[in-house]
Amino acid sequence: MKISSERLGKRFRREWIFRNVELTLQSGTSYTFVGPNGSGKSTLLQTLIGVLPLSEGTIQYTLHGKPVESDEWFRHVVMASPYLELIEELTLLELLTFHQSFKPFKENRTPEQLCELMYLSHARHKEIKAFSSGMKQRVKLALAFYSEAAVVILDEPTSNLDKQGVAWYRERVLQLSDQLLLIGSNQPEEYDFCPNVIDISQWK
Numbered sequence: 001m002k003i004s005s006e007r008l009g010k011r012f013r014r015e016w017i018f019r020n021v022e023l024t025l026q027s028g029t030s031y032t033f034v035g036p037n038g039s040g041k042s043t044l045l046q047t048l049i050g051v052l053p054l055s056e057g058t059i060q061y062t063l064h065g066k067p068v069e070s071d072e073w074f075r076h077v078v079m080a081s082p083y084l085e086l087i088e089e090l091t092l093l094e095l096l097t098f099h100q101s102f103k104p105f106k107e108n109r110t111p112e113q114l115c116e117l118m119y120l121s122h123a124r125h126k127e128i129k130a131f132s133s134g135m136k137q138r139v140k141l142a143l144a145f146y147s148e149a150a151v152v153i154l155d156e157p158t159s160n161l162d163k164q165g166v167a168w169y170r171e172r173v174l175q176l177s178d179q180l181l182l183i184g185s186n187q188p189e190e191y192d193f194c195p196n197v198i199d200i201s202q203w204k
């Protein structure tokens with residue numbers, strides 16, 4: 001997968017968050033967007049995957065040399081972020097089964113296996129609304145790590161995680177090798193392995 005942007009800009013009302021963003025993002029490597037609070041990291045990530053409409057410029061997805069229509073981008077993307085909610089009324093197993101029906105897990109893993117991989121087997125019959133914030137974050141990250149998708153987006157990936165959770169994140173994220181990984185972060189421990197660190201302030 002390749003995502004490229006030309007003269008990409010986003011504004012909310014009269015405030016430009018970024019302008020003239022020129023990017024070429026390729027599978028098989030990772031890119032981290034850094035910048036102070038409010039600089040636009042989350043906005044850029046959401047614009048790049050089509051969750052937020054752009055205000056100017058263009059974005060192109062190319063898969064195996066062919067352009068992908070913008071209304072199909074979502075099929076190729078998984079995203080974990082503190083502001084995207086899980087379905088609170090479902091149990092963990094129900095949530096994973098539902099998710100799997102539209103995005104299968106890598107290597108045909110089952111929902112039960114995924115519970116083990118996120119160290120939450122004991123909570124598999126619990127409703128998500130009864131999960132702690134750290135448990136929810138583990139679920140979001142596991143969905144991102146183990147779903148079949150060409151593009152993986154992790155915004156503030158270790159928010160709410162304890163030390164063990166951070167170690168788990170670091171171990172798992174290093175195993176994403178053939179996908180396109182995009183991270184939004186201000187915590188070096190979330191991205192110190194990443195070869196492409198991009199300061200978003202340059203586009204203000």
Ligand SMILES: Nc1ncnc2c1ncn2[C@@H]1O[C@H](COP(=O)(O)OP(=O)(O)OP(=O)(O)O)[C@@H](O)[C@H]1O
Nearest residue numbers: 012017035036037038039040041042043044184186
């Ligand atoms: N829906 C919205 N309406 C108006 N302004 C918004 C909206 N969403 C974000 N903004 C503004 O866009 C700017 C960038 O916000 P964004 O959340 O992308 O920053 P960030 O770099 O991810 O910040 P943080 O490090 O705090 O997570 C901020 O000034 C914010 O107030």
